[in-house]
Amino acid sequence: MVAMGMSVFGQTPPQFPTRTGTVLEPVVTMSFGDFTIPVNSSGGSLTVGTDGSRTPGGDVYLLNMGTPVRAAMFEFKLCPGRTITVYYPTNAQLQGTGGSNGFGYLELKDLNFKVDGGTIDDSGTGYIKFTSNTGCNDVHRIYMGGTLKVRPLSYNPSGTYHTDVSLTIVQK
Numbered sequence: 273m274v275a276m277g278m279s280v281f282g283q284t285p286p287q288f289p290t291r292t293g294t295v296l297e298p299v300v301t302m303s304f305g306d307f308t309i310p311v312n313s314s315g316g317s318l319t320v321g322t323d324g325s326r327t328p329g330g331d332v333y334l335l336n337m338g339t340p341v342r343a344a345m346f347e348f349k350l351c352p353g354r355t356i357t358v359y360y361p362t363n364a365q366l367q368g369t370g371g372s373n374g375f376g377y378l379e380l381k382d383l384n385f386k387v388d389g390g391t392i393d394d395s396g397t398g399y400i401k402f403t404s405n406t407g408c409n410d411v412h413r414i415y416m417g418g419t420l421k422v423r424p425l426s427y428n429p430s431g432t433y434h435t436d437v438s439l440t441i442v443q444k
């Protein structure tokens with residue numbers, strides 16, 4: 273009878289670097305176009321969809337004075353099968369310029385998304401999660417729409433309103 277002893281040693285798996293979020297700036301900025309509300313109105317809303325359509329609500333009236341209407345578009349590259357979580361602000365304030373009453377602000381809320389080159393797996397307040405289903409060198413596009421809360425003219429004087437909205441993506 274022969275007794276044999278054996279020891280097996282394995283290497284511990286490598287520690288992968290912690291993935292930090294990448295901030296994406298829009299390639300195409302969102303624009304709600306031109307609109308107005310009556311002088312004594314309590315306001316309303318204006319929604320731009322991920323397809324660039326716009327829908328007024330309340331006392332908001334659409335104008336066609338040449339300002340384009342479009343959803344925001346973000347681009348990045350990602351390999352197939354990768355899962356990405358996109359974090360976004362749940363609302364933002366658009367600061368106004370101009371107008372006889374000084375500066376006003378509009379609230380941007382209810383952001384919604386469409387993903388080209390991937391499938392949305394989950395979404396919640398402030399995030400969407402999707403999996404890539406295209407090749408590594410393909411550009412992925414995320415389209416963002418949202419709703420403006422329009423208040424009375426005393427709060428939202430005529431003028432141009434703007435803000436910066438960025439997305440943070442984390443790859444898993």
